[in-house]
Amino acid sequence: MDKQQALQHFYEHHYMPLLEIQMETLEAEFHHGKAQFISNFTASFQKLCSHILRMQQQGEKEPIAYIHYSFLRTQILEQSYLYMVEAYSGKWYEDQADCRLSYDASWVYTHFTTMLEALEQDRKKYMGVLHAADIERLMLKATPFFHQFVSSIIRLAITEAVQLPEYKAIHKAKRLFIRTGEYKDISENMYVEDQEIPNPDEVRERLMQTNEEPYIYENLRNLSLPHLQVVEKDLRYNDFCQSDLRGSQFLSCVLMGSQWQEAHIEGGSFRGSLLSDADFRYSHLQGADFRGASGQAYREQGHRVPGLCGIRFDFANLDEADFTDVHGFEYVSFEGASMYGTRVPRKYQQLWKLSDEQRKSIVWME
Structure with a gap:
């Protein structure tokens, strides 16, 4: 040859x-x-x-x-x-x-x-x-x-x-x-820090724009952005830590690698969104809707990112949250998370590492 x-x-x-x-x-x-x-x-x-x-x-x-x-x-x-x-x-x-x-x-x-x-x-x-x-x-x-x-x-x-x-x-x-x-x-x-807090109204406008331009790697920490309506937006690796996002909806969005630590997202929705490697530690997610969300890891010809970090819900409040029909959620951590009334597909009952209290608190869905 x-x-x-x-x-x-x-x-x-x-x-x-x-x-x-x-x-x-x-x-x-x-x-x-x-x-x-x-x-x-x-x-x-x-x-x-x-x-x-x-x-x-x-x-x-x-x-x-x-x-x-x-x-x-x-x-x-x-x-x-x-x-x-x-x-x-x-x-x-x-x-x-x-x-x-x-x-x-x-x-x-x-x-x-x-x-x-x-x-x-x-x-x-x-x-x-x-x-x-x-x-x-x-x-x-x-x-x-x-x-x-x-x-x-x-x-x-x-x-x-x-x-x-x-x-x-x-x-x-x-x-x-x-x-x-x-x-x-x-x-x-890997991280962006602003000494001046961005204008919440300008951030809200950019997040809610319906064009296909991605809005990524941004520092959106400590902002008041309740009741956002964001649809099919590429928001990968944005940092929403400690922000007020109560009632906000992120529908069919690309949110891989996004940060949500200590954020208030009560009653929020992530339906149909890609959440690979997202970090929700210590966040407030009571009643949040994760139906149809994906944590799919990327595995092709040597690629392992996203997917190495896994999705993290450690010490988050997930009471009454809904994980019905989520897929690709094999690498997820829930250490210390509150999960009273949380709806979870039964297929994850043995796959997820959960405490006895969490297992008893969860509503297992067929």
């Missing part, structure tokens, strides 16, 4: 099967060691904030507008698994005051090296048609599949991390973004 045929055969019969094995192994390790991974990230973040504050106290650093966790593909190939963690002023990459530490992501990328070494052995079966550089190029393309586990840990950790006194003490720009991705390349927001 010629070079292209060999590459295609190698991709289908070696690269993809091994990638799937590595993703399954990593996913199992992710869930097993999640608490420790979160703790390690938080410690890294705490050190960075202390470093920022020292620089600011010495007059060496302006208010922070960006904190960025970056990976470099070429370094990973060289078995360096440290993310570069940098803090920038509003000048971003033009900020000349270097503020840099590192975050150890070897818990993920040792699997990258394991896969690379296995593929290098498989390459030798192709009798000199394929070269080491061909395998390295394939693995470089696989880097985002490994990075998705790091970004998921950041998402799980960041809400508590920004409550650290070291973070609260640093001087921040009017808008601060915590981001992750490839160094000076594609990255995404």
